Amino acid sequence: MTGIVAKGLSKSYEDTQALRSLTLEVPEGGVCGFLGPNGAGKTTAVKLFNGLVSPTSGECSIMGISPSEDPQGVHRISGVMTETARMYGQLTGLENLCFFGETAEMDRGDARERACELLRWLELWDARDKKASAYSTGMMQRLSLARALMHRPRVLFLDEPTSGLDPESAQMVNEMIAQLAREEGTTVFLCTHQLRYAQDVCTMYGILHKGELLASGNFEELWKQAGCRIWAGVRLKDGSGPVPGMVEEDGWWRKAVNSEEEMPGILENLIKSGKSVYEARLFYPELEQVYFRYLEGNVTDGKAGVGA
């Protein structure tokens, strides 16, 4: 079954077109990184997927359930963490989670047990009896994540889950997301600015700009479509250059290749020609590079003007 489906999904607010004809499919168990600058329409997409707002046109479904027709059905199987969905400051962390567990039809005992499990997992156990209003930004983020996970959702929508977190906490949250997808088959829809973390956990991406989906697919599809290349690089003994067919950059002699299969041949030729090879590696395109290429409009009809 497909985890998340959007077909021509659009949303307008008075004079603003927040989302234009979004068409996207996230397979069950996939982790989709939904990338885009502020105001790109990421949060609107999350709200549409959860029935908090109605689409102006188009349709979507979560595990086959339409959020417009059955928002509660979607909420039963999905967990949502957004920056605007806050926790009750007057309740403790544990009370907050137990409350949301009960609203998700868990009985009191189960809700408490699950809350304790999550508080330990997210390293909030020591602060469980503190009022949420006394939590730091990072702790509040993790508590919101715990709320979204309370009822063991099959689909998880995370809107900037690592914003405001210190690197250790961000790392922990990302590992948790990857673990949920890997071990429990949870489908994750991750809206983020933090491209480095996204590349570690996502299995596919959507790049959104001004409400429009510029590209979607797995990373290889994206970078190929953007015209980025894999580079074979070697570090040679000083004074070994020039090397025919290769260019030097930051002490590395580099050459664009179509696949990693070309690397052994390049090394063989270099050794045959008497070059002393100290180090060899493949430079793959990075998500950040691909993302900016799309955003800067360097991708036309799926091909980039300049190789990366």
Added chain:
Amino acid sequence: MKWFLPLTQGQKALIRKDFYQVWKTPMLRNTLLALPAVLMVVMPVGFLVIACLAPMKDMNGMEELMALLPQKAKELNERQMMFYVMTTMMAPMLFLMIPLMSSTVTASGSFVGEKEQGTMESLLLTPMTVKEIFRAKVEVCVRLSLLVTGISLVLFGVTAAVGNMILKMPFWLDWSWLVVIVLLAPALTVFGVVFMVLVSGRSKSYMEAMQTSGYIVLPLILLFVGQFTGLFVLGPLALAVLALVIFLLDYGLFRIASGKFTPEKLLKK
């Protein structure tokens, strides 16, 4: 909306949470505690003290006041009459301010407070339907308001009964009071809640909402002033008709409020 259905587990949890939150918000808690104490104990006791101790010779307007009273009250002496005016003309209006104010205060915390804290979205993301959330929240406000109203009635009942005994006069409860307790108080409770739901969309904080709610107390004050100045006296039948009108108004406003209680409207900034 299916009000006859038993509450779901989520609704029960929401009701408990809202009770707790109202109690933990000093402004709301203090208002709910002060209302019965001031209106139903301090003011009647103050009036009783004046009725017992004030020199009657120096009191102005007693004859004019006597002319307004029904036949049965004309047999009372001046001190008894003062207390009679308080228990039958002033106190019912003061009493009616309690369901109205306690329901608006509770609703401001329950509906606007949720919006103010940014927790409405979290609530709308739970598997509870928006109608279930609406019902649970209305129940919190109505239950709490009726509780405060009930406590107020007991407090006033004791205070007035003590006054009746001290002044050796008939018991305070009459047909008008019964209409006020059984019909008008519940009607005004629902009115207060529904009014607050309607203004909650425009209020950014529960304080702002509470200030707005001040407007709906005004007609009640005018009613009180009108009665006290002798402009008119509302008997049991007039009060019952008034209750019916408010119930009809409640129904209409409730339908409008319920229709406006949608995620898109609630999350609008």
